[in-house]
Structures are given as C-alpha cells and as structure tokens.
Amino acid sequence: MPKRLILASNNAKKLRELQALIAPLGVELVTQGSLGIPEAEEPHLTFVENALAKARHAAALAQAPALADDSGLCVDALGGAPGVRSARHAVDAGRIAEGLPREQIDAANNAWLLTQMAGQAQRGAHFTCLLVAVRHADDPEPLIAEGQWRGELLQAAQGEHGFGYDPLLWIPAHAQSAAQLDPAIKNAISHRALACGHLLEMMRTRWGLDAAASAATPFWPWQDHPER
Template structure:
C-alpha cells in the first residue's frame, strides 16, 4: 500500500519507512508526486499535522501521513515548538529557501544563544503523526510521542538531523546525534509515535505486519 508522506525531508522518509514498513506500507514523499507543501499556520502540532495530511491526500488522491515534530524547551515556555524548523528563519537569521542543513545549523546556533546562561535545561522532542485514508476522512488516526533530555551547551554528534546534536540523553550518556539510526529508531519520539500509529492502523485500517 502506498502512503504519501506530507514532507520532502529525506531523512524523515527513511526513519518513517523503517518504522512503518513492517505494515507493508511504501512511503513516498509528496514532492516525488509533484505535490506542493501545505501551509502550516497553526499553533499546535496536531492542527498542523492534520492540515498537511489532508492536503497531501487531496493532491495525491490517496492515503497520506503527516508528521509535525519539534523541540519544546521548558525554560522557553515550549518554544520553539511548532516553529522548530523555521526558528532561525522567523528571527531573520537566514533567508527563505536555504538548504536544510544550513537551516538546521542556524536553528541550533540561535537556540544555544537564547539559552546561554540558563540553568533550566529540560527539553523534549514531540512527534505528532496524523494519517488519513483520504482527504475528507472523518476518522484521522492520531499518535503522539515524546523524547526528553537536557540541552547541551554545544552540538555533539554527527548522526540525525535538526536539533539532535543539542539533546543530551542522560540514560544513554550520549546526544541524540551520537546514536546510530537503528538505535534512535527504537527509542525516539518518532519511534514511540510510530508504534502507536502501527497499532491504530492495525485496528482501524486492517493493516498487519
């Protein structure tokens, strides 16, 4: 079964394919089908994910899944939150359309500057997945996962993407970016959300590994 991923992030595609593939799903990015990105005007993860999933399903004429994820920092009242990927862009730190790696670096730099001197370092990743069978599906599947740790004072590790180099995981004595992909895929916020989504898809859509 083909499932449209409402994202063009190649690393996110690999993670979700590895996590949802056992259900017999073949994920394809919306960009590969010529589907433009949806607007994300909402202030919550669930609203943005639902909007993206419905947009991809409508444009691609098939089932779709959307992931709205971000880093929520306790000392910043949950920011950058839903604006995590555009944190530095919103602050005017780089222009629209720069490569993802450059945007990630700018986001990390801005967060480190914002948190300088802050002793409260708790933060967690949130992953909110929404899957729909079609654009007007009245029963969207919604699954959420969290992955908590402490913010570092400097990036560490070369794996992963986004804010992975900044989140220290005390129970593993490493950053999220120190982990091998297969290790991260077993315990991350996206892994937790995907496990819940697999259960929902098995129950409501009749998909089984």
C-alpha cells in the first residue's frame, strides 16, 4: 500500500499533473474533496502564505500529511497581477459569476487578461508555483518549494492541453504555448515541475522518503510517535 498525501485542491487536472511529478517517491495523492474536506480560505497577498494556509487546513481535517499548491500568472506590465488572484481574475472584475464550472471561469480569465493587455507592447510574464508540504497541521518545519516559468503573453489563446492561462503563455525555447506542449514535456520544465523537483529532494533528505520505502511501509514514519 503506497503512502498517501492529502492534496489541498479539488482540481482534477492539477491532481494529474502533480501525481505524475511526485510519482518517483511512490506517494499517492488524494484530493481533500474525496474526503469531504472543504476548500480553505485564501485571504493572503502572497503565494507562500496561501499555500501554507491550505496545507495546514487539509492536514488538520484529514489528520494526515498534506500538500498544497498556490500558483498563478504574474504579468510584468500589470505589476505582477493577477498573481494570487489568477483563478478569480475575471470574477473579481465582475466579468463572470462565481461558482460556474472551472472551464468557463478559465475562459473568462483568459479573455479578461487579453482585454487588459490589448495594445500593450511589453508582454513578459511568468507562472509561479509555491508548493508547501506539512507532516501535520502544526508542523513547525513545513517544506516550501518555489518554481517560476517565464514566457510571453500571446495575442490570442493557442493550444488544447493544460489549464488556466496555459493557452496564453508562449514559451520561446519551445516555440509553443504552454497549452501546446506535450504534457510529458510540460511536466519536465514547468513552474510546477521546478517546484516539485525541489520539494521531492527535501522530502527525501528531510522526511526520509523514497519509492522503495513507500513500497515497504504503509505508514508515514512519524505516525508511530503521537507526540510527533
């Protein structure tokens, strides 16, 4: 039985992407929604604060180790916006109602960003990913990893893969948008891939995790010690 890590997200595409990235540790990701855990509030101004809040929330309600991702698109010409509000960019602007399917909100976010960038010559932007993993809700030493993936904003969406703003970010080194890249290539070079690489190394060195141990042991090593 593989070890399980609660993912503080109900985004199916993010689950698939992170599961592929964390596979080398032999760890199974389980969404908080599948356990009946509601989403945490995200009131903070930075990615790291929101990710930490989400990880602690999921760990507290699941009574298990948890992983949270807070990601977004930061546009140079917009002073780093939409940033932590990326997923709600169009909702915040009143361009679409809250609570609609994710695909509709993603499309509205893309459309609103293109409207904001109309006629703008400076089109540099980057995705940021902050991953936070905690052994338990009160973990004093959360693992924190960051990755950034730079590119340029297109004038119109291109590509069918990925999610969020992937169709708008052009990756010059590959001459494709993030949404046109083969998923295997994206998983090797994206902001989430970079952050996950750092996180996996910390899980190995600081948590003592590896695929062999996961296959042999069904429990997390610190769960034998209630005092943690």
